[in-house]
Amino acid sequence: MSQSEFKAEFQDHEAAAKSLRGHLHTHTHKSIHLATSLQSAVDSLLRIQHQEGFWVGELEADSSLEADAILLDFYLGSPNPGRVGKLAQCIRDEQGADGGWSLYPGGAPNINATVKAYFALRLAGIPEDNPNLKKARQVALQLGGVEATNSFTRICLCFLDQYDWKDVPALPPELLLLPNFAYINIYEVSSWSRAMLVPLSIIYSFQPQRPSPPGVTLRHLFLPGSARRNNRLLPAAPLYSWKTLIHAADRTLSVLEQKKWTPLRRQALRRAEQWLLDHLKGSDGLGAIYPAMMNSIIALDCLGYDREGSLFRRELAEYWKLAIEERDAVRMQPCFSPVWDTSLAMFATAHTLGPIHPSLRRGADWLISKQISYSGDWSVKSPDVQPGGWCFEFANDPYPDVDDAAMVLLALSRVRTADASRQRASIRSGTDWVLGMQNDDGGWASFDKNNNKTLLTQVPYADHNAMLDLSCPDITGRVLEMLGALGYGADFLPALRAIQYLRQQQESDGCWYGRWGVNYIYGTCFALRGLAAIGLDMREGFCLRAAEWIRSLQNADGGWGESCDSYDNPDLRGLGPSTSAQTAWALLGLFATGDFASESVRRGIRYLLTMQKDGTWEDSYFTGTGFPKVFYLKYHLYSLYFPILALSEYVNCEAAGQISYRGLPEWQLGLNGKKN
Incomplete structure (x- = not known):
């Protein structure tokens, strides 16, 4: 397309957008408020786009990240006092009124988060008679003490001689x-467990222990009467069961480790080291995510890599890039999310901006440049x-994921770049x-295909609840929405x-369960959107039942909310204080069933308009x-691009009378369920 043709087309789209805004401004006072709110939000999002074309927002998690950062600093033997103090301040700021630390705001105190936070604050120089640490000790003991922590927490305590390696589950590198x-x-x-466990197998082989600073101990966090070095947890399982057999094997491996009967150890370590080096290529740290990055740094140290060498320094630098430093505190992010944020920002604003808006074109060009042509673990x-996916982060070639790939394709389906052939390819x-x-079950998971051997949920390291990557409704719904946008129909076999x-x-x-968003509101929204986009009759009973479930849980303020508590107690699904993101998900789910005019929808829109402040x-x-x-995250x-998407679809429904899930005509790969 020539520059003059682009200018003319851009002016046409701008005129159409102005006409739509004009229609809304002359329609009712409500529409004026709606159009103004939407435009203000879009402007807020455009202002934070990076010059290269991507968006990336902060990812916030619980205090365990800051605690582990302090632990790593002390393990490496040269803690940065200023940084440690700021990390400690962040941890102190997150302590609950009851004295413990939770996994999310409003959550109950968590034993792993509390033990790690307590230990980190002691390392940072907070005395054990500090009133807040006294409260933390009481909470930790009420929750079962150090003995109740998971395997990964106990390994972290081993690094600084607060737990014995022989009392953690065996993880020999011979598994490779x-x-x-x-x-x-x-x-x-x-994939995420693999990226944690392989470097941990190297670490387990060397079993490093550094001394904690004088006077720093967790002896008060063990239950009274328990032996510090004899508290390996026994499985609560029948005598003849897979779990009992697996734990017996774990004990056997541990004994062999203690007796140094490991004839294949040298070969196994070479295999694990090579795996680690291969997976550091093309990524911003192992898996480009905490805690795999932290484990890989310690593994390299165990293997004898020079701390001043380029590889070690690079991995350490990538880890500290996750830090957000402010005047009084340092927060740690688990990773960066530019591909996810960029594709969602583009998708949310495409209806308002038009397919050739310069910001969307820059975003699309950046996304296309990030497509992965490497055959990774998947x-x-x-x-x-053949390869062709996208990862979540800036660079993580071994680990593209289906959710990001589907979201990128949805974004690209609504944009027209200057290079149509490149975009089509x-x-x-x-x-x-x-x-x-x-x-094989018809759904899609995140990183791998058919990663579903439930026997693995019985191994000792499965206590982090993430050993498998199973199909889930939210990703499956997004893939259906992607296929619908690209012209496929409900008669297409994968659909x-x-x-x-x-x-x-x-x-x-x-409702549907939400694997990657909290929780049933998220899963229900994207299941319904996928079904609508692929062309299913949304008047079918199971779809209407989902819509009624959404409406039945609307809060008195007009919004929707759901706490992370619903993962522990499904009876709490769909219940919680209203949030803008979850309200947007609920509305998008209702829109998918054709509900644009119910009182429930009007109240939800009113909630978003009322709660907006300064464009966000x-x-x-x-x-x-x-x-x-x-x-949790x-x-x-x-809280910006999901409300934009909901308001945008509502505006377009007012103007056009319905939602079109189809992308631009030139990107329609499917026709009547067949590929062109």
């Missing part, structure tokens, strides 16, 4: 010698699938990759299988999910 065709091998566990179980290869990752999967996964009250919204609660029951841009 198991062939990929074996029933149990490292590619049968989830290819072990999908060897016939990107969309086609990305779609082929996503289709190739469909699981048929996915629809059947969603039917089977629906809860009895009409502020949510204090966590609405993102890392590992259910274990790790606050995506700082969720």
